[in-house]
Amino acid sequence: MGPAVLDQSLCFAVYSAGLAFNRVYKPILEPLGLTYPQYLVMVALWEAEGQSVSELGEHLFLESNTLTPLLKRLEVAGLITRARDKADERQVRVSLTEKGRRLLAEAACVPGQILQATGLTVEQLRQLQRAIAGLRDNLRA
């Protein structure tokens, strides 16, 4: 191990950038009553309502052991409903409540605030996003 190994490690950069993002999101999402993973679920549902737990998991790279408790908290918060699929009762369909739909308007300003905090231009951001998503896909392969 040479000097400053951590400082030069890609995985640590990703890890610590994740922590930093979380800390930036926290005060922004707090007025909405959401944690960052909960916000991700809401974003996924604003895009496509009625997804099953597995489908949500495919989009978020999470499984039911993480999603089920999180979804229950969103349900308690009155933002979503969870109901067994009539055609296949193994699946649970997740839908938005009216309150959950209304939250979209309040959340509209979030991406802009985050963009500002990154200190990047839109073009830099797009490029970095692609590189990191590619890295993630490599890691998952």
Added chain:
Amino acid sequence: MGPAVLDQSLCFAVYSAGLAFNRVYKPILEPLGLTYPQYLVMVALWEAEGQSVSELGEHLFLESNTLTPLLKRLEVAGLITRARDKADERQVRVSLTEKGRRLLAEAACVPGQILQATGLTVEQLRQLQRAIAGLRDNLRA
């Protein structure tokens, strides 16, 4: 929210890449008996032994509420010792045990395995590391 908002979001890319890294590290670190955050602490200590909890936290971007329990687990595992600083008893100095020092040899192959999993060249990796570390530093500013 347009289509595939998540897929185009930088923060989600960082978040999901972090998850993916964690999953790659898990089976590699399991034989060493370490989690990824524990591995980071060990790397920091292999670089500089005798750091206080705060100093470790500055390197890892963590605080005592996270580090204290983690360090206690490393202590129980026999890899480190924790002792109050004689000159300033508020601080706790973290040192390696002989077992902790020996683990460095076993961990030597880890970075190579990770590099392989990223599917990147060393030069691509270095560039991406710099970009993400820069992003993190912007977010922390």
Added chain:
DNA sequence: TGCGATTAAATCGTGTGCGATTTATATTTC
């Protein structure tokens, strides 16, 4: 010198992540 302010860890409660297992439903296969 003494006492209020500061600093360093630790503690506590909540919310993720995830491996392993369990439960319930659907599908396959004989």
Added chain:
DNA sequence: GAAATATAAATCGCACACGATTTAATCGCA
């Protein structure tokens, strides 16, 4: 069509993260 298999969620236990508070030691300054 019944038993074996497969699939979807849920459950459980453990280890982070982190805001908020507490405890203990040191510092600062009148």
